[in-house]
Amino acid sequence: MANLGDYLGQLLAEIAMARLQADLETVRLAELYAAHPLLRNMAVPRIRLPEVDIDLPVLIQASEAPREGETTRGGTATKQLADRIDQVIGAHLSKSGINLAQAQRNRVRTSLHEQVAAHGHATETGIDTRRLADGLTEVALRSLSTGTQTSRLRSALKSGALAKELREAVRIEVLKLRTPPPRLQALVTSAEIREQGNTVNVARLKLKVSEQGMEWATTETDGGTHDQLVPE
Numbered sequence: 001m002a003n004l005g006d007y008l009g010q011l012l013a014e015i016a017m018a019r020l021q022a023d024l025e026t027v028r029l030a031e032l033y034a035a036h037p038l039l040r041n042m043a044v045p046r047i048r049l050p051e052v053d054i055d056l057p058v059l060i061q062a063s064e065a066p067r068e069g070e071t072t073r074g075g076t077a078t079k080q081l082a083d084r085i086d087q088v089i090g091a092h093l094s095k096s097g098i099n100l101a102q103a104q105r106n107r108v109r110t111s112l113h114e115q116v117a118a119h120g121h122a123t124e125t126g127i128d129t130r131r132l133a134d135g136l137t138e139v140a141l142r143s144l145s146t147g148t149q150t151s152r153l154r155s156a157l158k159s160g161a162l163a164k165e166l167r168e169a170v171r172i173e174v175l176k177l178r179t180p181p182p183r184l185q186a187l188v189t190s191a192e193i194r195e196q197g198n199t200v201n202v203a204r205l206k207l208k209v210s211e212q213g214m215e216w217a218t219t220e221t222d223g224g225t226h227d228q229l230v231p232e
Contacts, residue, residue, distance in 0.1 A: 001061050001192075004184045008207075015052055015209060022047040054207040056188075059197045064182035074181035076129060078119070081177060082112040085136050088173050092165055098153045100144075108143040115139045133174040137167045 026046045033039040066072055086109045093100060100108075115136055141163055144153065156162035187193055193202060213232040218225050 001185050002188055004058065004060075004186045004188075007058075007186065007188050008205075011054065011056075012209065015049065019049055019211065022049075049211050051211070052209040054205075054209065056205040056207070057193055057197070057202050058205060059187040059193050059202055060184065061187055062185045064185075066182050067179065072181055074179050076132065076174060076178050078116055081136075081174070082109070082116045084173055084177065085112055085140070085170055088169050089140050089166060092162075092169055093153075096152070096156060096162065096165075098150065098156060098162075100153075101147075104144070104147050107147065108140055111139045111143045112136060129174045129178055130171055133171040134167060136174075137163070137170045140166065140170075 023046070026044060030044045033042065033044050067075070089108065090105070119132065119135070141157070145157060149157070153162075187196060214229045215232040216227050217230045218227050
C-alpha cells in the first residue's frame, strides 16, 4: 500500500527521468554527427515528450482523518507556537548582545500567546504560514518597542536590521511546525489490484501530463551574479 500522492509523484519523476535519458542520447548522437563528414550538416534528432496521457487503475484502501483542530489541508502546531517563537526571539536578541529585563521578556511572551490565541485554528494555517509568522513578528516588535529600551535595542529597532532578522527566523520556525495534510492510501500494483479489485471498487485516474522545459539563466546584479532556472 502506498500514499497516492507519493505514487503519482514517483510516476512524474519517472517521466522526467525519461526526458533526461532522451537528452543524454541526443548529446551522444550530436557527438557522432559531428564526427561524421556527411552527418555533420544534418539536424541532430531530439526526442521530447510534450504530452503524456496516463490511465491508472488504483484501489483506495484508507484515508487518514484530519488531526484535531486541523482541516484536510493540514495545519500548524499552534500549542507549541508561542513558546517556540519566544525562544527564537530570545536567541536572536542574545546573539545581538541585547539583554531584556524580565518584565519586558514576560511582556513579549504574553503578547505572543495572546496573538496565537486570537488566531485560533484558522483553516488557512496549513498553507498561509507567512502571514501567521509575520503577524507574530510584528506583535513581538511592538512589545520590544514599548517600555524601557537599552541603547543597543533602540539602535537595532531603528535600523530595521533586527526586524528583518526576526521576520526570517520566525518564518522558518513556523514552517517547521507546519503539519502535513492527511494522506490517501491506495493499492497501486497490478498484483494487488488484480487480487482485491473489481469493477466497483477500482478507480481509474486519467492524467494528461504536459512537459515544460527549464533552463539555467545567469542574472547579473550589483552584488554579483547568480544562476536560476527559468522556463525555456
